Amino acid sequence: FKSxxxxxxxxxxxGFVSFFIISAFHxxxxxxxNQLRCEEGDPENLLRNSFFxxxxxxxxxxxxxxxxxxxxERNSMVIEEEESLKNYYNLIxxxxxxxKDICEIVFTPKYCLPFLLPNRAVCLDCTNDxxxxxxxxxxxxxxxxxxxxxxxxKSLFEDDDNRRPEDAxxxxxxxxxxxxxxxxxxxxxxxxxxxxxxxxxxxxxxPLSQIKSLSSAIMNIPKDLVPLxxxxxxxxxxxxxxxxxxxxxxxxxxxxxxxxxxxYKKTVRRLEALENLFEKHKIAKSxxxxxxxxxxxxxxxxxxxxxxxxxxxxxSTTLAFKDELKARKRVLRRLGYTNSDNVVELKGKVACxxxxxxxxxxxxLMFSGVFKDAKVEELVSLLSCFVWRERLPDAAKPREELDxxxxxLQDTARRVAELQLDCKVEIDVENFVQSFRPDIMEAVYxxxxxxxxxxVMKIVRVFEGxxxxxxxxxxxxxxxxxxAAKSIGETQLEAKLEEAVSKIKRDIVFAASLYL
Amino acid sequence: MVMRKLQLPLSQTQKVRFERxxxxxxxxxxxxxxxxxxxxxxSIPVNHDDAYLKGHxxxxxxxxxxxTVCGVVERVDKLVYVRTLRARxxxxxxxxxxxxxxxxxxxxxxxxLNFNQDGVLMLSSMNMPDGIQRRRTSVDELNMRxxxxxxxxxxxxxxxxxxxxxxxxxxxxxxxxxxxxxxxxKVDPYLVxxxxxxxxxxxxxxxxxxxxxxGFIWVGEHVELRDPMAIDDQKDEEMISSSAENTGKxxxxxxLETRQTICRIGNAIRVLSxxxxxxxxxxxxxxxxxxxxxxVDIHDMLGSExxxxxxxxxxxxxxxxxxx
Numbered sequence: 001f002k003s004x005x006x007x008x009x010x011x012x013x014x015g016f017v018s019f020f021i022i023s024a025f026h027x028x029x030x031x032x033x034n035q036l037r038c039e040e041g042d043p044e045n046l047l048r049n050s051f052f053x054x055x056x057x058x059x060x061x062x063x064x065x066x067x068x069x070x071x072x073e074r075n076s077m078v079i080e081e082e083e084s085l086k087n088y089y090n091l092i093x094x095x096x097x098x099x100k101d102i103c104e105i106v107f108t109p110k111y112c113l114p115f116l117l118p119n120r121a122v123c124l125d126c127t128n129d130x131x132x133x134x135x136x137x138x139x140x141x142x143x144x145x146x147x148x149x150x151x152x153x154k155s156l157f158e159d160d161d162n163r164r165p166e167d168a169x170x171x172x173x174x175x176x177x178x179x180x181x182x183x184x185x186x187x188x189x190x191x192x193x194x195x196x197x198x199x200x201x202x203x204x205x206x207p208l209s210q211i212k213s214l215s216s217a218i219m220n221i222p223k224d225l226v227p228l229x230x231x232x233x234x235x236x237x238x239x240x241x242x243x244x245x246x247x248x249x250x251x252x253x254x255x256x257x258x259x260x261x262x263x264y265k266k267t268v269r270r271l272e273a274l275e276n277l278f279e280k281h282k283i284a285k286s287x288x289x290x291x292x293x294x295x296x297x298x299x300x301x302x303x304x305x306x307x308x309x310x311x312x313x314x315x316s317t318t319l320a321f322k323d324e325l326k327a328r329k330r331v332l333r334r335l336g337y338t339n340s341d342n343v344v345e346l347k348g349k350v351a352c353x354x355x356x357x358x359x360x361x362x363x364x365l366m367f368s369g370v371f372k373d374a375k376v377e378e379l380v381s382l383l384s385c386f387v388w389r390e391r392l393p394d395a396a397k398p399r400e401e402l403d404x405x406x407x408x409l410q411d412t413a414r415r416v417a418e419l420q421l422d423c424k425v426e427i428d429v430e431n432f433v434q435s436f437r438p439d440i441m442e443a444v445y446x447x448x449x450x451x452x453x454x455x456v457m458k459i460v461r462v463f464e465g466x467x468x469x470x471x472x473x474x475x476x477x478x479x480x481x482x483x484a485a486k487s488i489g490e491t492q493l494e495a496k497l498e499e500a501v502s503k504i505k506r507d508i509v510f511a512a513s514l515y516l
Numbered sequence: 517m518v519m520r521k522l523q524l525p526l527s528q529t530q531k532v533r534f535e536r537x538x539x540x541x542x543x544x545x546x547x548x549x550x551x552x553x554x555x556x557x558x559s560i561p562v563n564h565d566d567a568y569l570k571g572h573x574x575x576x577x578x579x580x581x582x583x584t585v586c587g588v589v590e591r592v593d594k595l596v597y598v599r600t601l602r603a604r605x606x607x608x609x610x611x612x613x614x615x616x617x618x619x620x621x622x623x624x625x626x627x628x629l630n631f632n633q634d635g636v637l638m639l640s641s642m643n644m645p646d647g648i649q650r651r652r653t654s655v656d657e658l659n660m661r662x663x664x665x666x667x668x669x670x671x672x673x674x675x676x677x678x679x680x681x682x683x684x685x686x687x688x689x690x691x692x693x694x695x696x697x698x699x700x701x702k703v704d705p706y707l708v709x710x711x712x713x714x715x716x717x718x719x720x721x722x723x724x725x726x727x728x729x730x731g732f733i734w735v736g737e738h739v740e741l742r743d744p745m746a747i748d749d750q751k752d753e754e755m756i757s758s759s760a761e762n763t764g765k766x767x768x769x770x771x772l773e774t775r776q777t778i779c780r781i782g783n784a785i786r787v788l789s790x791x792x793x794x795x796x797x798x799x800x801x802x803x804x805x806x807x808x809x810x811x812v813d814i815h816d817m818l819g820s821e822x823x824x825x826x827x828x829x830x831x832x833x834x835x836x837x838x839x840x
Contacts, residue, residue: 037610038673039714040689336592341712346592349608367593369567488595489572 025052027321030359032328033337033352037344047321056316063316067309074302079295088281088289089296091274098271105264107208109170116150121215121238122174124206142212144238145176146219148203171205175225175234178202201231217241323424330423335360335416346488353484356476357386361413361436366484370408371493376500377448378405380474384444385409385436387473395439395460402445406438440470447471448503471509475501523790524820537827544834552590554583554598562596571597605631605705605730607683611674612714614700614728617664623657625664627672630705630730633682637664637672641686642693669695669734671726690741691715697770698724698736699782703789705731709796716797721777727795735781737770776814780804783817787826802833 027043035041047053079085106112124143150172177199203225219241221234332338337348344352351363365371371379381398382405398406410433417432443460447453457464478501485494508514526534554560560581562568570576573585574597583589587600607613607629615627615635627635639652639660664670671692672685687693708729716725717738726734784803788795806829812822 039610039612040691343710343712344610346595352609364593367569367595369569369594372567372569372594488569489574489597490569490595493569 023050023052023055025050025321027324027328028359029328029332029337029351030355032325032332033344033348033359036332036338036342037349037352043325044319044322047319047325050320053320056320060313060316063309063313067306067313070302070306070309074299074306077295077299079292079299082296084281085292085296089293089300091277091281092293095271095274095278098267098274101267102264102271103209103212105261105267106213107211109208112208112211112214113150113170115214116147116170116172117218118147118149119219119221120147121145121217121219121241122147122172123212123215124174124176125210125212143176144215144242145174146221146234146238148173148175148225151205170208172208172211173203173205175201175203175231177235178204201228201235215241217245324426327420327423327425331360331420331425334419334423335364337363349487350484353487354477354480356473356480357383358413358436360416361409362386362477362481363484364412364416365409366481366493368408368412370405370412371496374405376496376503377445378402379496380448380478380500380504381441381445382406382409383474383477384440384470385438386477387470388437388440389435390439390462390466391437392439392460392462395437396442398438398441398445402438402441406436406441409436440467443467444471444474444504447509448500450503453508468509471504475505475510478504524823526820526824530820530824534824534827537824537831540831541827541834544831544838553586553588555586556583558583560589560596560598567594569595571595573598573600600706602704602706605629607631607674607677607730608710609674609676611710611729612671612726613674613683613685613730614669614671614695614726614732614734615730616700617666617668617670620660620664620666623652623660625660625670627670627685629683630702630732631683633680635672635674635683635685636678637670637685637687641675641684641688643688643690664694669698669700671695671728671734695726695734695736696739698734699778701733701735701782701785701789703731703733703785703795705729707731707789707792707795708733709794711796718801722774723777723781725781725797725800727797733785733795735778735785737774737778779814780807780817783807783814787817787823791823791827791830793830799830802829 027047032043035043035046122145124145150170152170178201179199219234219237221237222230225231225234329338329342332348333340333342335347336345337351338344347363347367350366351359354362365382370382374382378401381402385406397403413433413436414429417427417429420427421429440460440462443456446459447456453464457467460467478497482494482497482501485491485497560574560583562581564579568581570581573583573587574581575584576582581596583598585598585600585603587598590597590599613629613635615629617625618628618634619626623639625637625639627637629635639656642663644650644652644656645663670687672687673692675684675686678684708727708731710729714727714729716727717723718725722738724734724736724738728734781800781804784800784807785795788799788803793799803826806826807817807822810825816822
């Protein structure tokens with residue numbers, strides 16, 4: 001079953017496949033302002049009668065049935081001595097989390113990078129996540145291997161290149177015993193297994209978080225590890241090391257790695273105290289402890305599921321977007337689009353006209369005078385950032401004047417997004433600012449200057465249709481801006497915008513039909 | 517609050533009291549904007565290095581920004597414009613307006629709105645009496661007179677502007693449409709400020725009050741809004757038959773008290789308009805209660821004594837509001 005968003009009106013009714021439609025209803029400022037503008041406008045009524053609300057209401061009886069059945073199941077699970085068992089269970093989880101904290105501190109790149117030397121033996125954590133059962137002892141499964149080298153992870157945003165080296169993410173290439181399996185689609189899956197079990201010695205890339213401890217021993221390994229015997233020999237050496245020193249001579253974090261942070265010391269002390277408690281716990285000696293713990297774990301999971309379902313039911317019975325509505329109204333008040341009585345002001349009336357682009361940012365830009373000084377072609381290029389939402393990997397950086405305008409756009413967008421965040425609207429500031437792309441600024445500038453279409457296509461490599469669609473949408477935005485400029489009385493700006501429309505509305509981009 | 521010269525004969529004592537009340541009101545009004553008031557050809561102080569936007573009522577002459585109307589300079593971010601204090605009605609999309617039908621034309625009615633052009637109410641922008649949404653046929657066009665005739669008072673909403681500047685209206689809900697059993701009052705349009713609600717229903721008196729943004733105010737007996745969805749078919753037939761009977765015979769009389777209340781409210785609005793106070797529901801009710809408490813007869817409300825009393829009362833009210 002595929003689910004299709006309601007905005008996708010073209011639904012494929014081929015054959016007997018039925019589609020679930022999920023409502024993509026969302027609030028927008030333009031809608032809100034236009035509702036506030038007329039006396040009859042009642043946004044709450046609109047929300048209550050929306051398809052989204054209908055779907056949410058319709059799902060409630062289902063969820064309640066689910067909750068009932070889960071509760072019955074949970075209550076049917078009876079365990080003896082549940083109280084002390086729960087206590088023990090909590091202790092185990094605390095122990096795990098403390099150990100993880102220690103690992104996190106020890107293996108921050110700041111401390112451990114100097115020690116990730118090639119040929120050092122390392123202990124990896126290879127608890128099997130695929131199985132449903134968790135391990136309920138304080139010992140985990142681990143395996144040993146030899147470090148080959150470490151790599152810095154290249155992240156998606158260019159800004160992150162400027163982060164300091166100690167903050168970036170790293171992965172380590174380790175030679176260890178692995179189980180190589182092929183899953184359904186033929187992709188090879190490599191999983192580290194304990195050194196004594198069956199498997200092949202392979203170099204596998206693991207994230208820093210999977211390393212449990214570093215050994216102070218550095219092995220003598222040949223450079224060439226392609227032949228299988230060389231790798232087997234390397235692993236044999238590691239096994240020998242383990243048999244002589246069962247704990248692998250770990251590097252002591254405080255002495256060898258010189259970790260002096262106070263949080264580390266505190267965590268270590270808590271861990272020791274916890275381990276003492278384990279010995280003393282009376283239930284630790286009882287038989288069938290692992291089975292009982294498993295049952296308890298399942299019970300806890302059911303309780304968590306019931307809680308989340310109850311939360312969904314509670315949130316669905318209240319009006320779906322009510323909080324967001326309140327927050328958005330707050331934003332409009334703060335920005336001066338409506339007054340404190342929610343009566344639409346001049347700025348709001350301008351934003352009412354704009355529906356094809358991001359209305360808040362565009363209105364703010366207009367009122368900050370950016371459009372006034374810019375030349376007609378530059379104005380058009382700036383508007384292209386509002387209509388182009390894809391990311392081109394090799395787009396040229398726009399020339400200086402255009403870049404300046406783009407930076408102003410980004411500043412305005414950031415200001416608007418931060419204000420929205422301030423008013424408790426859920427928005428990701430960086431995402432929002434990055435959604436305005438300057439990729440086709442140069443192309444649109446050339447088109448506005450009067451170049452032919454094939455010349456414009458040389459500047460930027462996109463599908464022709466996408467570019468034409470973008471330019472047409474830009475013309476729509478320009479028309480809306482003309483109406484807006486008329487309403488505030490800026491005749492100069494209005495004339496400039498009309499000139500802009502006449503400059504881009506020509507030739508093949510606006511041809512009504514390609515064939516006649 | 518803009519004061520116009522009162523056109524009433526005032527005796528000496530009344531004049532003194534009136535002047536004093538006006539002085540108090542003027543001292544209470546905010547003085548923040550008095551520096552920003554300009555008259556025609558005044559130069560507006562503006563930072564020329566900054567990019568500023570020139571709005572309504574301004575024009576750039578010889579590098580200077582001059583005002584072309586008398587009013588107060590307003591600034592919104594970089595936009596500079598002059599807001600007039602007394603001017604003709606300036607319509608906005610979504611305004612509630614009350615007007616009188618002056619012509620039944622082809623597929624539309626022309627409505628007088630106190631604007632420089634007549635408003636146009638298209639037949640397609642009206643709800644059909646039976647509530648069904650359908651295309652208006654030629655039969656509907658021939659029956660236009662059954663809906664509105666000349667001199668009917670109607671209430672509508674501004675839908676948009678035509679390219680020549682005239683207004684297009686719409687009356688798409690039960691609240692809009694023909695207004696009956698009441699009084700239409702004309703005040704200056706700048707005395708009506710845009711607010712959240714323009715339709716007021718005064719329950720204690722059973723009166724509907726519609727404050728149109730164009731300065732036309734309707735005071736009338738309350739009419740129960742019929743929700744076309746909520747009525748059964750049977751009840752619907754009953755209602756149609758009973759309303760058909762009514763138009764044939766004499767209408768059901770409104771009660772004498774209701775009519776007196778309507779007149780009282782109407783006079784209160786006239787007094788406020790003469791004095792130049794902004795017309796809101798609050799101040800209207802205040803004036804009506806004042807007239808009732810002082811046992812002023814309805815006709816006497818338009819006399820000079822009541823005007824002076826209202827002015828004094830308003831000064832008092834604003835002073836107490838300031839203090840809070």
